[in-house]
Amino acid sequence: xxxxxxxxxxxxxxxATRIGAAAWIAATxxxxxxxxxxxxxxxxPYSWVSNNISDLGNVHCQxxxxxxxxxxxxxxxxxxxxxxxxxxxxxxxxxxxxxACWGQGWLSRTxxxxxxxxxxxxxxxxxxxADINEDLHVLGALLIMGLxxxxxxxxGFVPRDSLFGQLRFLTLFFAxxxxxxxxxxxxxxxxxxxxGSLERIAAFALSMWTLVMGLAIFRGSGFGADRVTDGxxxxxxxxx
Numbered sequence: 510x511x512x513x514x515x516x517x518x519x520x521x522x523x524x525a526t527r528i529g530a531a532a533w534i535a536a537t538x539x540x541x542x543x544x545x546x547x548x549x550x551x552x553x554p555y556s557w558v559s560n561n562i563s564d565l566g567n568v569h570c571q572x573x574x575x576x577x578x579x580x581x582x583x584x585x586x587x588x589x590x591x592x593x594x595x596x597x598x599x600x601x602x603x604x605x606x607x608x609a610c611w612g613q614g615w616l617s618r619t620x621x622x623x624x625x626x627x628x629x630x631x632x633x634x635x636x637x638x639a640d641i642n643e644d645l646h647v648l649g650a651l652l653i654m655g656l657x658x659x660x661x662x663x664x665g666f667v668p669r670d671s672l673f674g675q676l677r678f679l680t681l682f683f684a685x686x687x688x689x690x691x692x693x694x695x696x697x698x699x700x701x702x703x704x705g706s707l708e709r710i711a712a713f714a715l716s717m718w719t720l721v722m723g724l725a726i727f728r729g730s731g732f733g734a735d736r737v738t739d740g741x742x743x744x745x746x747x748x749x
Contacts, residue, residue, distance in 0.1 A: 522609050529606025533723035536599030537716045543592030547585040558703030563639040565589040593635025601628035612671030616663050623660025626652050654711040658687040661715050687714030
């Protein structure tokens with residue numbers, strides 16, 4: 510029979526995990542809603558196929574980008590940049606609070622560290638729009654699509670007995686798509702999907718993964734305090 514202190518500790522672990530899952534879900538939900546609201550305010554057509562995500566946060570109305578010149582004017586750029594920052598903060602909160610889901614080992618620790626860096630990248634691109642300081646903005650993009658996607662690869666190899674390890678195939682699918690899209694985007698190799706589409710796959714894969722894992726945590730709420738072992742959560746509903 511478990512002691513009262515052990516039960517309380519396990520309950521706190523489960524509660525923290527669910528709060529982290531909620532933060533991940535909220536991060537992606539508000540981010541996509543924000544994009545739709547901001548692009549709806551454009552007077553010129555905005556395309557997910559040809560426009561960059563950053564165009565939504567650009568402060569000035571002007572022809573932008575030497576490699577792909579296009580007119581950018583985003584009346585609600587402040588909304589988009591705020592959404593970038595909120596997205597990063599909520600991704601960070603979720604990563605910190607879902608620690609019991611990752612399992613043990615250096616790959617788990619590395620994945621979480623790179624997820625934290627990815628979150629910082631979103632905050633950076635929100636604080637420094639591309640047309641204000643392009644170098645810093647590009648650095649943020651590299652943290653998101655470079656190190657963040659390496660973190661997603663690492664997440665694909667966390668221990669199988671962990672919550673996230675049970676969905677390894679899905680994680681590796683997201684990771685493969687993200688890495689391929691990032692390579693094509695940065696090398697300007699458009700297979701016909703449009704560079705805007707490639708950027709979105711590269712940048713959104715990790716965020717979509719957190720959304721899926723957040724939902725999976727709630728779906729797997731069959732795990733309870735009795736599913737906590739050595740501070741790690743095991744699947745209830747999904748792992749059977």
